[in-house]
Structures are given as C-alpha cells and as structure tokens.
Amino acid sequence: MTISTSMDTVAPPQDATEAVGSVAEAFFHNATARRIDTDAVLLKTIQNNHPGVPVTTVPELHCNLKAYAQAGHASIEAVDPTQSEHQAWPQTLKWTVFLPPARRMDGGNGTVAEQVFFESYTYRWKDMSFLVYFADGRDGGSANPHIRNQYILGDEAVVRTLVATVGRHDSVLHDEIWVYNKGFWQKDRNLYRSIMKSRWEDVILDKPLKEDLVGTVQHFYDSQEQYNRLRVPWKRGIIFYGPPGNGKTISIKATMHTLYSRNPPVPTLYVKTLVSLVPPEFSIDSIFAKARQEAPCYLVFEDLDSLVTDKVRSFFLNAVDGLSENEGILMVGSTNHLDRLDPGIAKRPSRFDRKYLFSDPDFDQRVKYCQYWQKKLEDNKEIEFPDEICPAAAEITDGFSFAYIQEAFVSALMAIAREKDGFQTAEEAGSMTTLHEAWDVLDIADGQPPSWSGDNKNLDDYVLWRTLKNQIELLRKEFSDE
Structure with missing residues (x-):
C-alpha cells in the first residue's frame, strides 16, 4: 500500500508577480491569497509595468505626500481607470467611514472620510508630475507594524528632492505641540491652541516666585555661550x-506660550504616558532621542512620580545624564508628591537642580482669586457680588487650593441657577461651562477690583454669599474627611 504525503500533492508556490498584469491586480492577487511580502510584490510589478522608469519606495510615516498636498504645497489627480489595460481588478481599495463631530456641544453633523489601502494618482509639485502608487502592505493579521508605502515613479534625483522637501515639512511643527502617547510621538494642534491662551499675567503666584521661574527658563535658553565657556x-x-x-499645570502652559513667542520659537515636547504596547524602556529611549533631535527644547514630564516607576528608574536616570548628550534640553517634571520621587531624581543636582513649591494660596492670593470671579460676573445683573465678599470668602477658605475655591464658586453659581427657575437656559448653561473651564484663563487687573454699586446690606443678605458659604462648608467637610 502506498501512502501519499502532502509533499506529493502540493505544488510549490509560484512567484506572486507571475500571471498577473496590472499593479492593482498584483495587489489584490497577493492580498486575497498568500501574503508573503506585499512591498516586494508591488515593487517588482511596478517595474514590470513601467520598464525603464525609476521607482522610489517611500514610507508614508515620515514623508506623507497627501498631507503635504492638503497643506497647499502640491496637488493630486486621480488616475483615470478607463486608461488601464487591465480591468479585471478594482483600481482602488478604500473604506468610506463616518466620523462624528469631535465635540457634540460644538455642533456640526460630522463628516464622511476615506481610509485608503490601495490607490494610484498623479502628484503635481512645482512644474513636475509623478505617478504614485500607494499601498497598505502589512502582511498577516497583526495591526503592527504599519507598512504604508508610496511608490513614486520619476527621475530619482528629483524624487529625492521631493522626499526631502516633504520630509522637512512633516518633521517640523505648524501651530502644534509634540505629544508622546501610546508609544509614539504625534502632533497636537488642540493642545497648542490651549497653551496659546495661557499667559504668565494670568497666573496667581507670589511675585518673587513667578519672576524667578520666568527668569530661570528664559536665562537657560539665552545662555548657551556661557555654558560652553564654563x-x-x-x-x-x-x-x-x-x-x-x-498652578503647576497652568505655569507649565504659560511657559510653553512664552517659549513659542521667542525668535526662533523653542518647541515643547509633552510626555503624557510611557504605557504602550512596547516596553517603557523603549519609550524613554524614544523620548530622549526626539528631545535631542528637537533641541533646544522644553521637555515636560507631568506627574513625574507616576511616570518614572521603580521598573524604569535606572533606565530613566541613565537617559538623563548617561553617555548621550542632552545639550539644549530643559526638563520640567511636576509632582503632587515630592516624597514619592526617588532621591536620585529629586536630590541629585545634575538632574533636576531647581525645585519650585506651589503651595496652597495665602490670604492675599485667595482675595485676588475671588476678585477674578467678581470680574467674571461683573456683567451679570442677577447676581450681586459686593467687594466685601472677596475678603470674607478668603477668610473661610484657609487651606484650600485654587481648585477647591473654584469648585466652591462653580457649585454656588450652579445652585443659584437651579433655584432660580428650576432650570437653566442654554445661555446660562454655556456661561456656567465657561466659568468651570478654569482659572487658567484669568484676567485680573493688577489694580482695582470691579466696582459694585451696593447699599449697606449685611453679607448674609446676599444670595451669592449665603450659597457660597454653604458650599465652602460642604467642601471643608469633604476636605477634612480626606
């Protein structure tokens, strides 16, 4: 009896570029059968379809041709599918998806977008044109690694010039902030817009502390020659x-704003988390590699004690002052718990050599913060806010942070709005949202608080004071319980 094996019946695999015609056919033929190496299959097929024409393979990650065109520096024209000699396969592969509005409260109906996996187009840049094939060529079922390549047909020297131009555009910021999150760097335009609203004039700190902090940061970036000389x-x-x-976060944001106002601007690199699919050691290496590339820069680690755990502490310390140079990097780390930081981070001068304490506000600062709320409500004719409330509220909020005082005012105003008619109008709701959005957009005059025409009422005659005092008592109880 003869026993056959699989080797007797299975034919050896054929070259994926054999028996196919167009580039589109090669892509679909490979994607619907065995995926060996889509990049190699497409490159060979493109060369077969365009003999004698140089083909340059360019990953999309660091040279996004479409994004460059969308910025207005080039144009794209779809290739007419009727001109193809091979019509057995589609000329594109893409998903049409609906994207809801980013924030429902801002209105809008969302938009329809496309996620492209394969296409070809004519790319026009300056007075030149290039035929470009694009393919998402990841092989296997894993989402990583991303293999999204652009195959550019044309003179190699000219294509290299195009790649260098687009790559430089991609590598710099355009009203954006570099943010490290989930294992990679990305540009964040919304964060940039937020920090551009933050000003040192709006930050309530002791004047000597604020001046020292601003001066320390500015002096660092002005002193390269002095450091080199020494x-x-x-x-x-x-x-x-x-x-x-x-005020730690608003001070960081105000510093970002100041540095972006310099000439040339100093970019900020903001580290949100080290947690990702890759080990945290890889994240630390990527963070400092980017900082060295962008230097001089401002490298921000918020909640430093939670970012740098025992597992990665030694790797982090080595990145800070190991063999690699960190010239031009000013690091700032914030923490609510200095005692939780490793002494190698908190106490060694060559790493973090200056520390600034952001303590609970004193009486004068609390008065000034209450004056901010008074100014905020200056145009509201339904709420009486006499000058006397400011020192009175400051007196009973000893030990409160700015955030706690803010919560007291917001809760009091919301309670007044609820009691007024049992409901809020859309305008009132929007007003309360604006008030709650924080004390990082203060606008307190350095001189006099808003003037209020009032009579000789006792404080308890004012609804705002009675409600505010009640909310402060509730917060004080919560504060004490904690």
Whole structure:
C-alpha cells in the first residue's frame, strides 16, 4: 500500500508577480491569497509595468505626500481607470467611514472620510508630475507594524528632492505641540491652541516666585555661550511640586506660550504616558532621542512620580545624564508628591537642580482669586457680588487650593441657577461651562477690583454669599474627611 504525503500533492508556490498584469491586480492577487511580502510584490510589478522608469519606495510615516498636498504645497489627480489595460481588478481599495463631530456641544453633523489601502494618482509639485502608487502592505493579521508605502515613479534625483522637501515639512511643527502617547510621538494642534491662551499675567503666584521661574527658563535658553565657556553641559532640570490644584499645570502652559513667542520659537515636547504596547524602556529611549533631535527644547514630564516607576528608574536616570548628550534640553517634571520621587531624581543636582513649591494660596492670593470671579460676573445683573465678599470668602477658605475655591464658586453659581427657575437656559448653561473651564484663563487687573454699586446690606443678605458659604462648608467637610 502506498501512502501519499502532502509533499506529493502540493505544488510549490509560484512567484506572486507571475500571471498577473496590472499593479492593482498584483495587489489584490497577493492580498486575497498568500501574503508573503506585499512591498516586494508591488515593487517588482511596478517595474514590470513601467520598464525603464525609476521607482522610489517611500514610507508614508515620515514623508506623507497627501498631507503635504492638503497643506497647499502640491496637488493630486486621480488616475483615470478607463486608461488601464487591465480591468479585471478594482483600481482602488478604500473604506468610506463616518466620523462624528469631535465635540457634540460644538455642533456640526460630522463628516464622511476615506481610509485608503490601495490607490494610484498623479502628484503635481512645482512644474513636475509623478505617478504614485500607494499601498497598505502589512502582511498577516497583526495591526503592527504599519507598512504604508508610496511608490513614486520619476527621475530619482528629483524624487529625492521631493522626499526631502516633504520630509522637512512633516518633521517640523505648524501651530502644534509634540505629544508622546501610546508609544509614539504625534502632533497636537488642540493642545497648542490651549497653551496659546495661557499667559504668565494670568497666573496667581507670589511675585518673587513667578519672576524667578520666568527668569530661570528664559536665562537657560539665552545662555548657551556661557555654558560652553564654563565647560558645563547646557542642560537643566526643574521640578514643580506641591498640593494639586495650585498652578503647576497652568505655569507649565504659560511657559510653553512664552517659549513659542521667542525668535526662533523653542518647541515643547509633552510626555503624557510611557504605557504602550512596547516596553517603557523603549519609550524613554524614544523620548530622549526626539528631545535631542528637537533641541533646544522644553521637555515636560507631568506627574513625574507616576511616570518614572521603580521598573524604569535606572533606565530613566541613565537617559538623563548617561553617555548621550542632552545639550539644549530643559526638563520640567511636576509632582503632587515630592516624597514619592526617588532621591536620585529629586536630590541629585545634575538632574533636576531647581525645585519650585506651589503651595496652597495665602490670604492675599485667595482675595485676588475671588476678585477674578467678581470680574467674571461683573456683567451679570442677577447676581450681586459686593467687594466685601472677596475678603470674607478668603477668610473661610484657609487651606484650600485654587481648585477647591473654584469648585466652591462653580457649585454656588450652579445652585443659584437651579433655584432660580428650576432650570437653566442654554445661555446660562454655556456661561456656567465657561466659568468651570478654569482659572487658567484669568484676567485680573493688577489694580482695582470691579466696582459694585451696593447699599449697606449685611453679607448674609446676599444670595451669592449665603450659597457660597454653604458650599465652602460642604467642601471643608469633604476636605477634612480626606
């Protein structure tokens, strides 16, 4: 009896480029059968379809031709499918998806977009044209690694010039912030818009502390020659610490704004988390590699004690002051718990050599913050807010952070709005949302608080004071329980 094996019946695999005609056919033929190496299959097929024409393979990640065109620097024209000699396969593969509005409260109906996996188009840049094939050529079922390549047909020297131009455009910021999240760097335009609203004039801090902090940051970026002359590395580290809600984040944002106003601007690199699919050691390496590339820059680690865990501490310390140069990098780390930071981070001068305490506001700062709310409500004719409420509220909020005082005012105003008619109009709701959006957009005059025409009422005669006092008592109880 003869026993046959699989080797007797299975034919050896054929070259995926054999028996196919167009590039589109090669893509679909390969994608619907065995996926060996889509990149190699397409490159060979393109060369067969366009003999004698140089083909340059360019990953989309660092040279996005379409994004460059969308910025207005080039144009794209779809290839007419009727001109193809091979019509057995589609000329494109893409998904049409609906994207809801980013924020429902901002209105809008959403938009319809396309996610492209394969296409070809004519790319026009300056007075030149290029035929481009694009393919998402990842092989296997995994989402990573991303293999999204652009195959550009044309003179190799000219294509290299195009790639260099587009790559430089992709590598710089355009009203954006570099944010490290989920294992890679990405540009964030919304964060940029947020920090451009933050100003040092709006930050309530002791004047000497604010002046010292602003001066330290500005002096660092103005002192490269001085550092070089003294033969010391041009790098520094700063720690912001203290109870939550007292201005660490707004101070970081105000610093970002100041640095973007310099000429030339100093970019910010903001580290959101080290958690990703890759080990945290890889994230730290990527973070400092990017910082060295962007230097001089402002490298921000918010909640430093939760980012740098025991597992990665030694790797982080080595990245900070190991063999690699960190010239031009000013690091700032914020923490609510300085005692939780490793002494190698918090106490060694060569790493984070300056520390700024953001303590709970004193009486004068609390008065000034209450004056902010008074100014905010200046045009509201339904709420009486006499000057006397400011020192009175400051007196009973000793030990409160700015965030707690803000919560007291917001809760009081919301309670007044609810009691008024049992409901809020859309305008009132929007007003309360604006008020709740924080004290990082303060506009307090350095001189006099808003003037209020009032009579000689007792404080308890004012609805705002009675409600505010009640909310402060509730928060005080919550504060004490914690």
